[in-house]
Amino acid sequence: PFLSVLVSFSLFGSGIFWKDFSSKGATMNSLFRKTLLDMVRGIRANKGEESAFINERIAEIKEELKSPQNDVKSNAIEKLIYLQMLGYQIDFAAFNVIEVMNTPAFSTKRIGYLGCSQSFREDTSVMLLTTNLFKKDMTGQGGGALATSATLSQYESGLALSCLSNICTKELAQDLAGDVVSLLTSSKAYVRKKAILCLYKIFLRFPKALRPSFPRLKEKLEDPDMMVVSSSVNVICELARKNPKNYLGLAPLFFRLLTASTNNWMLIKIVKLFGALTPLEKRLGKKLVEPLSNIINNTSATSLLYECINTCIIGLSDHVEIIRLCISKLRALVEDPDQNLKYLGLLALHKIMATHPKAITEHRELVIKCLDGEDVSIRSRALDLLTGMVTKRNLIAVIGQLMTRLETAEADYSDQLVAKIVAMCSQDNYSLITDFEWYLSILVELTHIKGTAHGRLISNQLLDVTVRVKAIRTIAVGHMVSLLGDTRILGDTSIGSTIQEVLYAAAFITGEYAELVEDPYTVLEALLAEGGVFLPPNIQAVFMQNALKIIAFVAGQVDPEGGEEDEEFNDEYLLDMLDLAKEALPKFICSVHIEVQERACLLLETVNELEVTVEEKNTGLGLSLSALFDTILNPVAARAQRKVPVPEGLDLDREINPRPEGEDDDEEFTSDFWRNQASIFGGVDDLAQLAPAESPAGGYGSGLAEALASKGGSAAKKSYSPFILSGSNEARDFGKEEAGGYVDPDHKVEELPSEMMSGLMG
Structure with a gap:
């Protein structure tokens, strides 16, 4: 026998499969069966050819599943579980999994239940065959001779309960709910704990089981075993997230657990539950102030501390003292070098900001320091928090801090800073701004940021502020003239950049308030510059429109008599502008964009007609053009139209001018x-x-x-x-x-x- 074994190992090492050494072939055959460990080693050894190797192993596994020996089948199922984790389908072995689940040996039964948990779905064809297996194993009747031990029986029940939690369907929940509830009275705390947790999945699949089962579940809150109590708290806490009002009556019982328990995990769940209940019952918040304050002051568990603070934010916002205690603890979290704790601290401070902004504003410098961190998420959270901290007094200082960081910020963070700067200044209809000249200078500085994605946002702000605030229009026009000639903006064509959108505002402002422009010829030259044809079409169209406004303004200022009062804009000055326009417009007329082409044609025809009238000393056309743009465009409130009363009897579907009877639609043409x-x-x-x-x-x-x-x-x-x-x-x-x-x-x-x-x- 020793020689046979020795030869067998030698042959096995050479890759030869020994099938029958002696009369004890089955025993010897187990020596050469490839286990999960062998398969894993083989996959690692066949790099680049894993698929072919695995396909060979699957073929071998299918042969092993035909074996009448339970240990052979369990070994095959074990390997299939691993392959299923790699993404391979193992549905073909569903019935074999049930066979292994039904074996008396606990070691093989465990493999079967694991395979069931991993691979069974609602549409698995043999799912209904598991019902009786669950019933037998949950009651300790499925282990045969090997299940005589009470300890072994409880673990078999645990296997069945764990598997049922993973694959529970509506049919299984309906059939097995009563069996699981009966296990709540088991003498084994392990089984009671497993049954309580399994009930949660049954309630989700079969909600009708909750009402008759709830009294038994409530009793487990007073179970002598703390793990059973913790499981009950966990299940009720999860159920309360869906409808907390139904569990308000359990508040006294949970309050006793809160003050008596030392289990941090259970306390976290109880505190979370109170966070859902306090908005429903205001008197409950007053009761919780003392126990929560004690936990916040004394606990060393950061997770429990954070949940207590979160519950205070949700339901105890009216109690200023405990909120101040929470803020002091959150400051310690923000100062902690652990980035996760720092983020949680900022997140909680942001929640408190909604109810106690003044208390948070005191920690502005701490939040500003977070803007220099390496973690992008922390910087973003600090920016969000800083937005709510600004006031009339500190706005200029805060914006100055952000502008300093803009100089060295990377692209994505730079865009965040730009958006937050604009949001801080424009919030509440610019209520925080006391100096609009300062804000205008900030907007102009933002246009110098290369590659920004917020060009349109800056442009809209420039337009909004200039139109609304008359006092800064002169300064605004001067800034806009500079922007029109800024080669950095014209040449910024980087991917994602929209900075050229500010030229839209620059063109509109200089054209609309042309009387404030010192040198209209320079502005016209910038609007009709050769580089303009490379701008987006909407900006080119605005350039054409406002070039017309500039020319119309100068034409209206020309004195036909050549008097001294208008000597700044004379015929010669206007003719120079017209010559400039005639020379520059052809390239815009050839544009592929129809609106640009149309406006350029309109402008060129106007220039030709105006040139004739100037040479004839006729100011009629110039005055008429100037009159087109004399009216100042004033801002209109977003909801102004809603305030206009609807006339009685208004019918928008009725024709304003009814067509005479018998008239054909085409007669007018x-x-x-x-x-x-x-x-x-x-x-x-x-x-x-x-x-x-x-x-x-x-x-x-x-x-x-x-x-x-x-x-x-x-x-x-x-x-x-x-x-x-x-x-x-x-x-x-x-x-x-x-x-x-x-x-x-x-x-x-x-x-x-x-x-x-x-x-x-x-």
């Missing part, structure tokens, strides 16, 4: 209509030629019908329309064929005659 449009747009005969022939019905004639048939749908309508720019190939081609000519795309815009530009302006 006759040749007379097109001729009128031609006169409006400069008297160009080509527009009249585009009019379709009138039909007897007064609608569109055969000309349009033929065009629709040849060109199809909306494209033909566009080609007929005088309101479509010549950028469309179809419109251009159709205009060439039907109207007798079209705009040459290679033709320079500045050389186009006035009447052709009128056509473009349509």
